[in-house]
Amino acid sequence: MVFQYVIAAVMLVLISGLWRLQVVGAQNYREMAEANRIRKVPILAPRGKILDREGRLIVDNYPSVSCFLVRDQGHDIAADLPLIARGLHMTVDQIQEILKRYRTAPKFQPVPLKQDITPDEQGFIEAHLDELPELETIDEERRLYPNDGFAAHLIGYVGEVSEEMLDDPQYAAYEPGDVVGRSGVEESYDAMLRGVDGSRDVIVDSHGREVGVLGTEPAKPGKDLRLTIDLDIQRAAENALGDRNGAVVALDPHTGEILALVSRPVFDPNKFSVKIGREDWNRLVTDPNHPLLDKAIQAQLAPGSTFKIIMSVAGLQEGIAENLRVDCQGGATFYGHFFACDRRHGMVDIHNAIPLSCDTYYYTLAQKLGIETIAKYAHELGIGEKTGVDLPGEVSGTMPSEEWKLRNFHEKWYAGETISVGIGQGAVAATPIQLARALGGIASGGVLKRPHVVFPGELPAYYRQAVQDSYPGSGDVTVPIDASNWEIITEGMASTTEAGGTAFAAHLDGIDFAGKTGTAQVVSHSAGMDKISSSVAQRPNAWFVGMAPRRNPDIVVAVLWQHGGWGNVSAPIAASVIEAYVDKQRRLHHNLVADTSKPVKDVMTKPVEIGAVWSKPPASEAPRGSPVPALAAIDAGHFRLKPEGE
Structure with a gap:
């Protein structure tokens, strides 16, 4: 009987234990087991x-x-x-x-x-x-x-992929929480940088x-x-622009390589690398100066008198400008309306119209050319077209025409509107990178290259094609310019930085520095000029596009200073960047000559071009172990480095 009671008691304990494990605590132990x-x-x-x-x-x-x-x-x-x-x-x-x-x-x-x-x-x-x-x-x-x-x-900057981006097939491989490039190089080359x-x-x-x-x-x-960016040139451009509201673009027109790109005001991308706070974000998006806007490729503004270089190409190529002489008495009347010039220039022809930046001359030239001819040359030179730079968000700007106005406003084009277009006003809108490419291309004999910030030769072929497909634009083009016309235009731009030119204050001794100023009004001519020093919001936008040397330049710099006033105030900004570039090339040449261990060819005595600036070929085009290219010319302290055999 004792054994029976003991067995019964043990069975009761076992049954109660099984009940506790398998029934009462089943859910808890199931979850614990699943957690292992x-x-x-x-x-x-x-x-x-x-x-x-x-x-x-x-x-x-x-x-x-x-x-x-x-x-x-x-x-x-x-x-x-x-x-x-x-x-x-x-x-x-x-x-x-x-x-x-x-x-x-x-x-x-x-x-x-x-x-x-x-x-x-x-x-x-x-x-x-x-x-x-x-x-x-x-x-x-x-x-x-x-x-x-x-x-x-x-x-640019990186940030967590958003829900809207996850709905885009482009981001099909991403998961919530993944970090992705959100602007600039970080965005355009995210697939390479991401890992x-x-x-x-x-x-x-x-x-x-x-x-x-x-x-x-x-x-x-x-x-x-x-990148194609040169830190020394980038730093010079950043310092030259300072806290001014605007942009600077410096590029090599031979290749399209961007050497520096600056936009103001700036933002701190480090705040995005974790997760930007709501207060900081609201401050950025409500700032009237738009710090998140890359003004080098996204600011669409009237180019002012920098557009006169494009007008000069059109006028000379059409056989109109070479023999055109205009008596400027402070403006002229066209179609019953008086169009003012900033001063009385007297008798003006194409040779002094560029350095004097005479509005009256270009009003007259515009009337003779007509809007369709102007639009034809402007489009060929990239105005109103994306350049195809490998950065996200580039805008195309505007080049008006009869068809453009009919399509957008359902109205006919009036002849009087052409007069303002002749000086880069009216409906014309361009970006700094467009102007840098256009004027640098004109100074290069009509050869325009696609701007880029990454060496295409260092990208796989499929990726290089993908970049071009993702950022379409006018790319590499050649616009025929007669040699004599090319010389007239480049001489005019060189005279702009000499005595009597609109950018003489930016003259650089010992450097063949050429360019064109531009004063683009944001209000009427009289109101804008009167309020240069009183109302910042009504001051004109100050443009300057400069290059060195004047023909076949090695560097071209476009400067936009929003509400800066007269265009000549932007010229010293470009001059600082070009001076930094030339000084660096001279230092590199000095080190090259001083290092006798490097194979340097004999210096040729025949000059290639007066005032030419020395430049070295891009690293992407110089194979490892290849001999250092030979110095082809020395003249007045300026140098040009040419590949062996040229």
């Missing part, structure tokens, strides 16, 4: 670095720690939100908003809760591992941009603690990207 599983921990790939043309670092990465929330722990996350919020210096609403964004994502996918957490926040997570098993930390490398917004518009994330398959226990590793798939870092 394999978890895939992401290893985030670092983005490729961005370098200048000489391999100097522009954009780097720095080590960072981010906090993720794992939702497949069988744990009541909602109850932990107040504690998590306090420890991570967030609000419960912020966390709930993040969780709402990821409500459709798989449960095993970690949710990025906070990026770039501080040491005290890391300490909080370590101290609460048992209480908050849903919190995980992941090491990653985050973008580190130059201080003070240096080259911000050119470089491929890896992962670790780890075994975790019921508390979410890692107890083993099954395998690791390493991340593949993004590729480094070498």
Whole structure:
């Protein structure tokens, strides 16, 4: 009987235990068992670095720690939100908003809760591992941009992929929380810079603690990207423009390589590399000066008198301007309306119309050419057309014509409207990069190159084609310009920076510096001129496009100073950039000659061109181990470096 009672008691204990395990605690133990599983921990790939043309670092990465929330722990996350919020210096609403964004994502996918957490926040997570098993930390490398917004518009910034972007087939490979380039080079070359994330398959226990590793798939870092930008020229352009509202573009018209690109006002891309705050974002988007706008490629404004160079090409090529002489008495009447000039220039022809920037001459030339002829040459030279620069957001500007006005306004074109177009006013609108390419191309004998910030030869063929397809434009074109006409125009631009020219204040001794000023009114002629010094908002936009040397230039610089006043105030900005460029080339030449270990050919005695500026071929075109090209000319301290055999 005793044994029977003992057996019965044991059976009762076993039955009650089984009941407790399999019935009463079934759900709890099921969740604990499910939590003992394999978890895939992401290893985030670092983005490729961005370098200048000489391999100097522009954009780097720095080590960072981010906090993720794992939702497949069988744990009541909602109850932990107040504690998590306090420890991570967030609000419960912020966390709930993040969780709402990821409500459709798989449960095993970690949710990025906070990026770039501080040491005290890391300490909080370590101290609460048992209480908050849903919190995980992941090491990653985050973008580190130059201080003070240096080259911000050119470089761009990165940010978390948005819901709108995820709906775009272009971003089909991205997941919520992924970091993607959002502007500038970061956006246009995101696929190269991004890399491929890896992962670790780890075994975790019921508390979410890692107890083993099954395998690791390493991340593949993004590729480094070498730009055509020269840090020395970029720095000179940044300093020259200062805090002025506007833009500077410097490029090599032989190749289309952009040497510097500046836009003002700037923003700090480092604020985007984590996650920009709402207050900072609102400040940027409500600023009337539009700091997020890349004015080098997106500011569509009347080009003013810089357009007279295009008018000169049209007038000379059509056989009208060469023999046209106009008596400027401060303006002239066309179609019953008086069009003013800024002063009385007397008798003007094509040879002094450019350096004097005589409006009356170009009013008359415009009347004789007509809008269709003007539009034809302007379009050929890229006005009203995207250049195809490999940066996102480029705009096309406007070149009016009879067809344009009929299509957009359902009205006929009136002859009187052509007069204003002749001096780059009216409906004409251009960007700084368009003017740099157009005037640099004219000075190069009509050869216009597609501007670019990355060496095409360093891109795979398929990627190079993809870039061209993604950023269409007029590309490489040749506009026929007679040699005699080319000389007249380039001589006129050279005289602009000499005594009597509109940009004489920017004259550079010892440098063959040419260009064209432009004063583009934002109100009527009389009101704009009267309020140069009183109302900033009504001051004209000050343009200048300069180059060195005057023919076949090695560098062309376009400057826009919004509401700067007269165009001549922008000329010294361009002069500073060109002077920095020439000084650097002279230093490089001096070092080249001083280093006798390098194979340098004998210097030829026959000059190629008076005042030519020395330039070296792009690194992308110089094969490794090739001999240093020979100096082809020396004249008055200016040098031109030509490849061997030319």
